[in-house]
Amino acid sequence: MATFRKRNGKWEYRVSYTDRVSGTYKQKSKSGFLTKKEAQLAAAAAEKDINYFGFSEDGEEIVEKYFNEWAVTYKKPNVKPITYDLIERTIQKIILPRWGNYRLKEINRNEYKKWINDLREKYSEGTVRRIHSIVNTAINDAIFEYQIMKLNPVSKIKVPKEVDEVKTVKFFTVEELERFLEEVAKPVKNAKYTKSMQYTALFTLMARTGIRIGEALALTWSDIDLEKGRLQINKTLVYPRNTTPYISTPKSKRSIREIQLDAPTVKVLKRHRINRKEVVLLYENYKQSDTDLVFFQHDGRWLRTNVVREYFKKNCKRANLPDLSPHALRHSHAVHLLEAKADLAYVSKRLGHASIKMTGDTYTHITKKIEDDSLDLYQLYMK
Missing domain, CATH: 1.10.443.10 (Intergrase catalytic core)
Structure with missing residues (x-):
């Protein structure tokens, strides 16, 4: 629901809604409109963004909000609990600390590839492939399921392979x-x-x-x-x-x-x-x-x-x-x-x-x- 008021000669809208992820009551506002009509049109667009599958359109949604709800909606019902636990920990411990405050559309391909390369310095090829798979799948769902993005900036990103590394298993004679x-x-x-x-x-x-x-x-x-x-x-x-x-x-x-x-x-x-x-x-x-x-x-x-x-x-x-x-x-x-x-x-x-x-x-x-x-x-x- 939107409300409007005039402050210092300019119009402001305020949209109230319940966040689908946290269940908490929230408000979104913006001011600076010359007329009430302009504020109404902007408020209508904001409400559409909020109600459109619960996310903002055109990649405007914050990564943290999207990934949290995506994991609960699309992964949790379809994988074993231990697998979901691994996905959720990967999101919270690795993905969100780096990308959580970005908007989906702000994930830059070159910046992402550098991040993947940096991860390979710390983790095995298999672990980084799993991290990348979670990000890639989530963004693909943003395109084809939620329809809030048009392109996947991380599509076909290659994870650096093991080079001159001999993987040996540890065992007792x-x-x-x-x-x-x-x-x-x-x-x-x-x-x-x-x-x-x-x-x-x-x-x-x-x-x-x-x-x-x-x-x-x-x-x-x-x-x-x-x-x-x-x-x-x-x-x-x-x-x-x-x-x-x-x-x-x-x-x-x-x-x-x-x-x-x-x-x-x-x-x-x-x-x-x-x-x-x-x-x-x-x-x-x-x-x-x-x-x-x-x-x-x-x-x-x-x-x-x-x-x-x-x-x-x-x-x-x-x-x-x-x-x-x-x-x-x-x-x-x-x-x-x-x-x-x-x-x-x-x-x-x-x-x-x-x-x-x-x-x-x-x-x-x-x-x-x-x-x-x-x-x-x-x-x-x-x-």
């Missing part, structure tokens, strides 16, 4: 893994629950199956057939920052899989199942999980991923090993399989990778060594 697991099995001085073998079972399972930490922490005993030595992966535990953890579907369709367990892993899991019951009886404040979780905190809830990572790093230090993360167990399993001459397709399926190419690209240094070794064997055979 067979000897290092053995030392790591031996150290985990030792009682930790001043620990609360020294009789628990939970971390031995967890890290052994991850190291000998290659499952992800979220997949491991989501497991219930119904997912494991210890008699047949089979493990079903059909869910993952998600622990977003500052929000409630929840169970979600795995990373991709190929992540839903059945894994054969070897005899040592089955043995450890059988011991762990008995040990879980013993620990609940032994410690007064230790509770059994209501959902039959394989791994759980003393209060019966899911183990926290950050707690597992912290324990893992402390154990690395105790074992005098490189400071790695639990994901290194997944890499270790893959590398050990490949070194044992396992078929690449089998390794890819066991890890739940989206494609064999992804597996080959991830472990290039190992597959290259295998190729060289195979060629050497061929040459020896042909002599």
Whole structure:
């Protein structure tokens, strides 16, 4: 609704409205019009801007307002919560600090390209591609969905590729893994629950199956057939920052899989199942999980991923090993399989990778060594 008044010989309009993003009451005003008619026409144009899909037309909308509402309207209903959390954090922590106060039409292509180049100095190619994808998609939606822009100034911007950078995965050698697991099995001085073998079972399972930490922490005993030595992966535990953890579907369709367990892993899991019951009886404040979780905190809830990572790093230090993360167990399993001459397709399926190419690209240094070794064997055979 618009109101008008005359001040110092000039007309002013004031438009009142409710902001769709924040839900707060706001006003927009402008003065300096010679006649009331001019002020009315300007007010009508301003109201049209405000009501047109909730945004100003012709790229006049502020980037911060547009990106915040776009994320809630177009991304949140269509992606997994963990994906939306990543998008929202990227917008708040990286995109808006640089572009938030701009109008959409003020995003300059050259200025944007320089920003992308600067980001590559700090982040990996993949991370910068994700940042650019969010900006590019949001502006495309401003053009084709909201119809408040005509051109996309960041279209076809190229993210600098990795140049002379060798990406290597971090893993334990067979000897290092053995030392790591031996150290985990030792009682930790001043620990609360020294009789628990939970971390031995967890890290052994991850190291000998290659499952992800979220997949491991989501497991219930119904997912494991210890008699047949089979493990079903059909869910993952998600622990977003500052929000409630929840169970979600795995990373991709190929992540839903059945894994054969070897005899040592089955043995450890059988011991762990008995040990879980013993620990609940032994410690007064230790509770059994209501959902039959394989791994759980003393209060019966899911183990926290950050707690597992912290324990893992402390154990690395105790074992005098490189400071790695639990994901290194997944890499270790893959590398050990490949070194044992396992078929690449089998390794890819066991890890739940989206494609064999992804597996080959991830472990290039190992597959290259295998190729060289195979060629050497061929040459020896042909002599």
